[in-house]
Amino acid sequence: MTRFPVPETDELPDDLRKRIDEETERAGFTANVFEAYAYKPSHFRAFFAYYDALVEDTPLAREEVEMLVVATSGVNDCLYCVVAHGALCRIYADAPKLADQLATNHRAADLSEEHRAMLDFAVKLTESPERITDEDVAALRDAGFSQEEIWDIGSVTAFFNLSNRMAVLADMRPNDEFYTLGREE
Amino acid sequence: MTRFPVPETDELPDDLRKRIDEETERAGFTANVFEAYAYKPSHFRAFFAYYDALVEDTPLAREEVEMLVVATSGVNDCLYCVVAHGALCRIYADAPKLADQLATNHRAADLSEEHRAMLDFAVKLTESPERITDEDVAALRDAGFSQEEIWDIGSVTAFFNLSNRMAVLADMRPNDEFYTLGREE
Amino acid sequence: MTRFPVPETDELPDDLRKRIDEETERAGFTANVFEAYAYKPSHFRAFFAYYDALVEDTPLAREEVEMLVVATSGVNDCLYCVVAHGALCRIYADAPKLADQLATNHRAADLSEEHRAMLDFAVKLTESPERITDEDVAALRDAGFSQEEIWDIGSVTAFFNLSNRMAVLADMRPNDEFYTLGREE
Amino acid sequence: MTRFPVPETDELPDDLRKRIDEETERAGFTANVFEAYAYKPSHFRAFFAYYDALVEDTPLAREEVEMLVVATSGVNDCLYCVVAHGALCRIYADAPKLADQLATNHRAADLSEEHRAMLDFAVKLTESPERITDEDVAALRDAGFSQEEIWDIGSVTAFFNLSNRMAVLADMRPNDEFYTLGREE
Amino acid sequence: MTRFPVPETDELPDDLRKRIDEETERAGFTANVFEAYAYKPSHFRAFFAYYDALVEDTPLAREEVEMLVVATSGVNDCLYCVVAHGALCRIYADAPKLADQLATNHRAADLSEEHRAMLDFAVKLTESPERITDEDVAALRDAGFSQEEIWDIGSVTAFFNLSNRMAVLADMRPNDEFYTLGREE
């Protein structure tokens, strides 16, 4: 399932086992990213603590977070994140076609002007961070995003530039469930 | 110093103030990344917890970590990270010329074969993560890196693909001190 | 549904109406590419005649044709072709996960060595045709493909470099059905 | 002359032989693309039927078609199409220098504003189809092109994105005649 | 003829006028690069002194120099240099088709193995100088080039990376004569 060994559940530190149990309970299956990151507990803790902060402490709607994740992961051609967060995107946005659109090309997606501006920024920050200037940040403000939303749009994008590269490093494989979740209207 | 407001020290949560005080004590000045991240305490905690795990729980030498940071940040043209971690790279590697070489072009740097393989991997994972295959991972193993070292090489690179984009988002400015630290032999 | 007007069915030349009726019969719905191309009947005839030749007069398995289409369209970020031929790929290959893998990154797909060589060629011919040399063609032969298969691998790839650009020009939208077809095992 | 075998004339299906004879009659020599495509008659028919539709059923002037072909083929570095259609471009536009200018860099060519807009679109659709948006199509309309002309500008460009890749696949060599035709004023 | 004013002949310093007269005598017309550079005499002198050293003090055959120029200028899409040195390449190599091949795509040109290695190096040094390593230099040596030839191959390539940018800066237009010179066998 990954390029690195996955420890047995009973060899895991308690906090990791507890988190994995909760996630498995919630989803009905254990997303492979948890098993992959269990290879190194200190990184498991850090990675998911950051992730939790991104999705829990933000004025962005959860569907907006997932739209950012899918568009970013599409640019980086990251299979695990496109498929796993594609499912979350479909579910949170209640939009069965959105994830395929965003993963393929956000410019062809059915989006509000605000969300197009949001994803234009995310895609540019992913593809050519060195070209981001005040004008790009101003475009987000003009689209109606608050200062904290702008920080969070950038943060989610930045975090998945980390996450995409970890998934590639470990060759994480998406669980079968993610391919189909949320596809029914 | 950044595109986002920096809170007054006495408005900070205790744990952030404590961390900033410790860092200031250690370095003799407050690195701007701490002030920039203080804009959002939940992200401050997550970011530095991950960073701590990367530099403290690893078989990589600290100088190797900093070499990875500087080469990655050079590819992403990230001023804050090139200058701030350039100083750390010079200090930890006790090599006053190394950071300028790595930031400009790791192919022109004075490196062992092992470190060249390490940085070839980091640069490819940064520039084109979608092209990483088993062969790239095997090249690290052939260069003598252990499984955990390979995970950590990828993790440091991935984390600074996050960090570079946060520095760009916030337009973080390197402290003057970083430009000159560690330049004397 | 597209940037160009779609003629009423009863205004269409007989041969176009007949073809559209047959396709609608077969699929249970009218794929939007037929309506989009109906804008210009002479191009409709030429486009589908070429397409028919590609899928009917070839030693390649139909699933191989669709794998080539999806990988090519993924590189070109073409929403219509990724989604519509993603469905065909799932159905012909009887592989519900394959299309998402190929559209995202063929290097991360579950593939035989032969099919990996086939798609490496298609992706290179799409991304940088000017760099194709005898060695690339030899790699296909070494993977076991016959001369005619090599011609056809190149032809399918070339045709969808046309088709992707027509879909972008016309802003063709995939039918809802394509998003979900063939996803059940 | 190509990477694939060229059948003897008397082994060809009648319709192919007839077309080749006509073309040879018209040009005074047999353009190699006909011999190359004769390798696979079903593709020969489809390819030239599409080509015929593009040049015969269009409000674009023939010289405009050839300008699109040369600029597109120049971007794709396709020797056969640059040289063969360079000759046609010189002849139809009655402009001995135009093809070399377009093949090298359409931005440096002697062009009307309308033709510059036409070729800007073609070059963008060739280089980065995923970035084409409503604004690019509007720019063609603003330059005075009708809806059908816009369809045809895109179609010629798309078709030569196919054609360039077939020429590369087969390593088609331009006939000597094409290098010099139409160079005299 | 260029973006900068061209001084009257009788306003030129004597040495420039003498050089221009000699060149005009030799070629039968005044190549526009001389008039363009006459805008700034100190640069005229420096530019042509360097050029003279490249073509006069070298073990490379003059046709090899011109092949390097055309391939480099083709990569940089430089109209003036492709057309003007295309003529010189045809004449010195006595090869009427070579320049069009090299300007379009040196990989599709009729070349010896030695010259292919030479031009592979030139194209890489032009496109991505930061990726040149010992292996690239060794490939030239393996192809039979002497140390001085390697220096000169690199120097001609480097000089035309200057020259191409000056032609673009000044928007130099090739003289009509260059388009047709040397096209007859």
Add this chain to the structure above:
Amino acid sequence: MTRFPVPETDELPDDLRKRIDEETERAGFTANVFEAYAYKPSHFRAFFAYYDALVEDTPLAREEVEMLVVATSGVNDCLYCVVAHGALCRIYADAPKLADQLATNHRAADLSEEHRAMLDFAVKLTESPERITDEDVAALRDAGFSQEEIWDIGSVTAFFNLSNRMAVLADMRPNDEFYTLGREE
């Protein structure tokens, strides 16, 4: 110090030895570019004559010349030029942080609007000369640069596109002194 042999001082032609002595006198050490170019005296003379014209016969301030050199060399990832001219940039601009900023990313540097326009032009002329149009030149004029300054901005940029490639070809190593010169305020 370079890939090519460095002649002994007493084997050098008088004019080269004289120039090297003067440079050594002025700087307190012999910059390696002089020793590297001494490999081929005719090129030594041409290279430094052009360089002298660029820095001596120009309305640009010397610090502007060096800013152009560092930004261009940063884009080309050229170690020798970034480090050696980084020192000159710090000294002439009396700005100890400027060179690191320009070498990493001129968009993140502390610059006047005029200098930002100057470096935007230089970076574009370096990265994609084929895309330079009248608008880019007009942007320089709008920023207040005279015709001759525009010529010289382009010329310095073009010359260092030569120089960067020569440094890469020869693998020139910066002298240790350059790493630290001008870093004190």
